[in-house]
Amino acid sequence: MSAGRIKGIFRWVFFLWLLIHLAKASECFCSLGDSSTxxxxxxxxxxxIVGFMxxxxxxxxxxxxxxxxxxxxxxxxxxxxxxLTACPDGLAQITSGIHHTRNGFETLKTQKTTNSRLRREERxxxxxxxxxxxxxxxxxxxxxxxNIQGGQDDFDWVLYQSSTPTDDTGPKFDHTLNNATGSYxxxxxxxxxxxxxxxxxxxxxxNATVEPVHxxxxxxxxxxxxxxxxxxxxxxxxxxxxxxxxxxTGAQGSTWMEGQVPLSSNHSYSMLISGIVGDGYxxxxxxxxxxxxxxxxDVKPSIASRTNVTNTAIQCTLCKxxxxxxxxxxxxxxxxxxxxxxEVTNKEDGSKWVDRRCGTYDECENDWWHSTSDDPDxxxxxxxxxxxxxIHCTYCCTTDNCNRDIKPAQDTLYTHPKK
Ligand SMILES: [Ca+2]
Ligand SMILES: [Ca+2]
Numbered sequence: 536m537s538a539g540r541i542k543g544i545f546r547w548v549f550f551l552w553l554l555i556h557l558a559k560a561s562e563c564f565c566s567l568g569d570s571s572t573x574x575x576x577x578x579x580x581x582x583x584i585v586g587f588m589x590x591x592x593x594x595x596x597x598x599x600x601x602x603x604x605x606x607x608x609x610x611x612x613x614x615x616x617x618x619l620t621a622c623p624d625g626l627a628q629i630t631s632g633i634h635h636t637r638n639g640f641e642t643l644k645t646q647k648t649t650n651s652r653l654r655r656e657e658r659x660x661x662x663x664x665x666x667x668x669x670x671x672x673x674x675x676x677x678x679x680x681x682n683i684q685g686g687q688d689d690f691d692w693v694l695y696q697s698s699t700p701t702d703d704t705g706p707k708f709d710h711t712l713n714n715a716t717g718s719y720x721x722x723x724x725x726x727x728x729x730x731x732x733x734x735x736x737x738x739x740x741x742n743a744t745v746e747p748v749h750x751x752x753x754x755x756x757x758x759x760x761x762x763x764x765x766x767x768x769x770x771x772x773x774x775x776x777x778x779x780x781x782x783x784t785g786a787q788g789s790t791w792m793e794g795q796v797p798l799s800s801n802h803s804y805s806m807l808i809s810g811i812v813g814d815g816y817x818x819x820x821x822x823x824x825x826x827x828x829x830x831x832x833d834v835k836p837s838i839a840s841r842t843n844v845t846n847t848a849i850q851c852t853l854c855k856x857x858x859x860x861x862x863x864x865x866x867x868x869x870x871x872x873x874x875x876x877x878e879v880t881n882k883e884d885g886s887k888w889v890d891r892r893c894g895t896y897d898e899c900e901n902d903w904w905h906s907t908s909d910d911p912d913x914x915x916x917x918x919x920x921x922x923x924x925x926i927h928c929t930y931c932c933t934t935d936n937c938n939r940d941i942k943p944a945q946d947t948l949y950t951h952p953k954k
Pocket of ligand 2: 672
């Protein structure tokens with residue numbers, strides 16, 4: 536055998552050795568974490584998850600009962616049966632799997648799709664993020680709701696099935712399944728609890744950028760001779776407990792009742808449920824089937840409404856696309872807090888745009904009343920004329936459809952109550 540031929544054989548042997556080791560190395564990558572079993576073949580895997588996330592990758596994998604959050608590319612994603620939309624045909628299925636590790640989950644082999652596709656998918660995911668707060672408390676899970684500790688919070692909501700331990704208070708079964716296997720949460724008002732002891736439980740963050748008006752729905756059970764109060768708050772900027780948007784006090788009968796309340800926000804927010812103990816041990820208050828969905832709803836029951844919520848809901852002209860298109864593309868929708876906003880920007884080069892949305896008390900007070908209401912540029916602004924100047928005005932008005940015109944009519948504009 537010639538030396539050249541021997542060299543050739545060695546080259547081939549080396550090449551094969553390299554291939555085998557590369558294959559092993561990729562196997563090692565796939566088995567990072569506490570188990571080398573891929574998620575797809577786990578015996579307890581309950582539901583397949585497929586979806587999109589902000590980082591513009593599509594992913595799929597398997598969630599397990601009781602599993603609440605996974606981390607994918609440092610983004611927290613809530614995984615729940617049917618909570619995420621499937622990757623459409625033709626769009627690259629990016630990940631080869633999501634693997635369980637000591638720190639949560641990780642994706643394998645991600646790859647980006649084209650930008651034009653991704654914008655749509657990203658939007659779709661944000662819409663889905665509204666569902667983060669949904670929970671039926673089944674499989675003994677709080678989903679992503681968390682009991683608060685400290686502050687005005689004295690004790691915790693507990694997961695339970697069937698009747699609560701105290702007679703003549705609390706539900707017999709949960710609301711979702713209406714049988715002994717269904718779960719709900721409740722406040723146990725027996726000793727060591729005292730009158731006015733409070734338990735807070737908070738939802739995960741809810742994204743409000745795609746749809747600014749949402750409806751929070753839930754089922755409550757308030758039966759017993761010493762029922763205290765159930766209060767629902769909308770938490771913005773992380774300040775607890777936030778704005779009181781729904782409240783009921785005292786017994787409401789021995790049945791599950793549906794509660795709902797409309798919400799608006801231009802920022803992400805969360806919900807907080809506060810259970811308060813009445814003056815005795817027969818005061819178990821229970822909650823089941825909580826959810827947040829896009830769109831307006833009336834407060835239910837109406838006696839639970841707070842001033843500045845439904846009694847004063849008004850129609851506003853809204854636009855959810857690029858503000859430059861909001862001169863022409865509009866839609867009328869109910870806004871919960873009785874404020875409509877047009878935020879107008881005019882640039883030195885003559886370009887201009889408007890952001891039409893539901894307003895909040897804070898925006899009307901600060902961005903309109905204290906900031907721009909006495910600005911001559913805003914008072915005299917004429918949207919149909921070309922103005923070559925930098926102007927920024929946040930108009931807040933308070934009657935039905937008052938922001939249909941770019942600059943709302945003078946008599947509809949918000950004025951400070953004390954002035
Ligand atoms: Ca607590
Ligand atoms: Ca349930």
